[in-house]
Amino acid sequence: MALVEVKVPDIGDFDEVAVIELLVKPGDTVTAEQSLITVESDKASMEIPSSAAGVVKELKVALGDKVREGSLVLLLEVADAAGAAAGPAAAAPASAQEFKTNQAAAPVLPSQSATNTVAPSVGPIEVRVPDIGDFKDVTVIEVMVKVGDAVRLEQSLMTVESDKASMEIPSSAAGVIKELKVKLGDKINRGDLLAILEGAAPVATAAAAPSAAASALAAAPVAAAAAVAPAAAVLAVPAHSPTLAPLGLPHASPSVRKFARELGVPLNEVKGSGLKGRITDHDVQAFTRSVMSGAAQTLAAQAQAKTAAVATTNDGAGLGLIPWPKVDFAKFGPVERKELSRIKKISGANLLRNAILIPAVTNHDDCDITDLEAFRVSTNKENEKSGVKVTMLAFLIKACVAALKKYPEFNSSLDGDALIYKQYYHIGFAADTPNGLMVPVIKDADKKGIMQISVEMGELAQKARDGKLSPAEMTGASFTISSLGGIGGRYFTPIINAPEVSILGVCRSTIQPVWDGNVFQPRLMLPLSLTWDHRVIDGAAAARFNVYLGQILGDFRRALL
C-alpha cells in the first residue's frame, strides 16, 4: 500500500474557490475519476475528481475552505503498483485536463465577448457561446431570460451542464432580448448562437448596469479596451461583478441537479442546508419525504391549485379557454364538499399536463389468453403451499418487456429533438389505493422471473396502499401498465406517464366466441388498450406492438424466438 496525495488540479484563472461539498469521508473506497469534493465560484460549480483508485485515508479540506491549484484535498491509500504508477506528480492527470476545460466555461470570456460587442451599440447583437474549452454538446438545463427581457452585460442568460460541472453563460452585451435561439435540453457548442439582442445605446447601457459596467471598465485589460471604439468599450469588457445577484438560480451541484431531475423534484422549491444555502442530496431527499407526508406543496400541486382556482373563480380565460362552469349545485339537491386527497392534487396536475401536452392516440386490441390463464391457474395450484400467487399482471409485464425489446421506441423518452432509448426495462404499474392512484415500479423486469415479479408486485402494491412507498420505488419507470382486470370493463384510454411515451391499459378478460375457420370456439380474450405519443410513435408501429404483445401472451414461446 502507498499513500498518494490528491491535489486540486489546474483550475485555470480561478484564484480561490470554496469547498461547498465533501462527497467522500475517511474509509470510503473511491474509483479513479470519482468526484471527491465540489467547489464553487460565483458562476460555476465543479466536482474535483480523484486521480486514482483507493481508500480515503485522511481528508485535508473542510467545508468552507478556500482551495486553489495544488491545494491538498486528501490522502489516498492505493495499492503499491497503482501508487507507484500514480505518484505525486500524477496526482491529477486526465482529470486535470478535464477540470481545466470545465472551468474554461467560467464567466471570463474575453475574445468572444469582444467580438460580439465591438459591433455598434444599436441594432441586433448576436450573443454566442463563448470559448468553453474542449467541451462539446453541453446541455442547456436552465434558461433564465425570455424574449423582451432587458439584460445587463454579464448577466447570466442560461445554465449549461456537463456531467461534472454546471456553468452560467453570461451575456456579452447589454440590451433587450429579441430572439432566443436555444431552449431547454438543447445541446450547444462554442460559437452557437444563443440570442439576438436589440442593443441599447451606450449611455443607457451604462445607466442600466452601473456597477457591473464600472467594475468591468476598471478591470478591462488595456488591449481589450484599446481594441474597441470608446463608446462601445463599456459593452466590450467581459469582466463580471462578483456582487451580481445569482438570479434566483438554486445552488446545487450537477450531481444533485441530476438526482433532483430523476425524482422530479423542483429544485427552486427546495431549501438548501449547505453552505450559502446550497442544496445537498439530503435536502432533495428530505423534500421528497415531506411531499410524500403532505408537509410540502409542489409546483405541480400549485398548478393543480391554480387549475382549481380557474375552475372556481371563472378564470378559465387566463388559460385562453372559456370560463369553467360555476354551478350552485345545492340549488338542485343536497351536496357535500370534500377536499381532494393530497395524492389526487399532485397526480391531477401531472395528468392534466400530460393529457394536454402529449398528442396521444390509443389502439385497442384483444388477445387470446386461454392457454396462459390455464397455465397460471395450474401453477398457482401447484405452488399453493408457497404462498406466492402468480398474477396475470406479472405475465403482462414480461410480455411487455419482450415487445419493448422488439420495438425500442416504446421504451424511450423525448429529449428536445432527440430520443433517449433506455437500455433498462423498469415497468411501472398503476395501483389503486385509498388515497388515489400510485405507480410503483418493478426495476429490471427483464432480469426477473414471473415468480419474483409477482412477489415484488404484491409487496409494492401493499406498500402503496399503506402509503409507505419510497421515492425510489416510484421513479425510473420506462413504461407503465394500468390494469383494471381485477375490476372489470372492456377498454379505456390511459394517460401517458410523462416522460414515458406509451402506456398499456388492460381490462377484464371474458370468454368470447372466436372463429377458428370452421366453428366459433369459446376463448378467453384479454382487452388491451395501448396509448402512445404520436410525436415518437406511428400508428403502424403501435398496431405492430399490440399484435406482437398479443402473440406473446397467446404463446410465450414466441418471446424466445
Ligand code: CAO
Ligand atoms: N381479467 C380477468 N381477471 C383478472 C384480470 C384480467 N385482466 N386481472 C386480474 N384478474 C383477477 C385476478 O386473477 C384476481 O382474481 P382471483 O382473486 O380469483 O385470483 C382478481 O382479478 C383480483 O386481481 P387484483 O387486481 O387484485 O390483482 P392484479 O395482480 O391483477 O392487480 C394491482 C394488482 C395492484 C394492479 C391492482 O390491485 C390494482 O390496483 N388495479 C387498479 C389499477 C388502476 O387503478 N388503474 C387505473 C389507472 S388510471 O386511473
